[in-house]
Amino acid sequence: EAQVTQNPRYLITVTGKKLTVTCSQNMNHEYMSWYRQDPGLGLRQIYYSMNVEVTDKGDVPEGYKVSRKEKRNFPLILESPSPNQTSLYFCASSLSGAWTEAFFGQGTRLTVV
Amino acid sequence: AQKVTQAQTEISVVEKEDVTLDCVYETRDTTYYLFWYKQPPSGELVFLIRRNSFDEQNEISGRYSWNFQKSTSSFNFTITASQVVDSAVYFCALSEAVGQGGSEKLVFGKGTKLTVNP
Numbered sequence: 001e002a003q004v005t006q007n008p009r010y011l012i013t014v015t016g017k018k019l020t021v022t023c024s025q026n027m028n029h030e031y032m033s034w035y036r037q038d039p040g041l042g043l044r045q046i047y048y049s050m051n052v053e054v055t056d057k058g059d060v061p062e063g064y065k066v067s068r069k070e071k072r073n074f075p076l077i078l079e080s081p082s083p084n085q086t087s088l089y090f091c092a093s094s095l096s097g098a099w100t101e102a103f104f105g106q107g108t109r110l111t112v113v
Numbered sequence: 114a115q116k117v118t119q120a121q122t123e124i125s126v127v128e129k130e131d132v133t134l135d136c137v138y139e140t141r142d143t144t145y146y147l148f149w150y151k152q153p154p155s156g157e158l159v160f161l162i163r164r165n166s167f168d169e170q171n172e173i174s175g176r177y178s179w180n181f182q183k184s185t186s187s188f189n190f191t192i193t194a195s196q197v198v199d200s201a202v203y204f205c206a207l208s209e210a211v212g213q214g215g216s217e218k219l220v221f222g223k224g225t226k227l228t229v230n231p
Contacts, residue, residue: 033219040122041223042119042204042221042223043224044221048219050217058218059220092158097208098146098218099145099208100163102150102158102160103160104157106156
């Protein structure tokens with residue numbers, strides 16, 4: 001089954017404790033991206049990747065890092081989480097770019113206390 | 114810069130009513146793509162439609178229809194004879210094409226929450 005898998009689905013952590021949210025897709029898609037969803041703000045792009053070893057900032061990259069060492073995986077790293085990063089996070093993949101249909105993961109609800 | 118505006122924050126209708134969700138976009142590129150995504154109460158995001166800037170034909174899929182008008186930079190979504198299962202947050206999104214030096218970004222509107230009451 002074609003899918004984008006994020007883990008964990010729910011996470012509560014403390015300020016400053018490094019964490020990684022994993023994202024994996026099994027569709028051989030070139031493009032992957034991370035979004036955060038906040039009430040009243042919709043979805044905002046954090047980082048995206050056109051292909052292996054090619055990543056770039058979206059609209060709200062501060063406080064996040066990503067890597068794309070393999071085509072299927074695109075982890076989101078919060079080196080020192082802060083309460084303002086409490087949000088619902090979505091990973092997505094598309095066949096060849098942001099102009100193609102995006103397939104989204106189930107979401108990760110992160111709470112930083 | 115790309116921008117998508119969904120002015121309607123929340124809409125509430127009674128089942129079987131028709132409802133139109135508005136989407137207005139801004140872009141400097143002549144080649145771009147527009148999308149609608151649905152987020153039901155369960156939280157997942159589901160693709161509904163993609164339109165490129167050169168195709169202004171309206172599209173109909175069952176009870177769903179989309180009206181793309183470049184002259185007004187709008188890409189509106191109409192649900193005919195709404196049903197309770199249509200209750201969701203609907204997002205409009207815009208992506209500029211790479212070929213003209215545009216970004217690889219996908220910009221979303223803030224979403225419209227539709228509630229269909231029985």
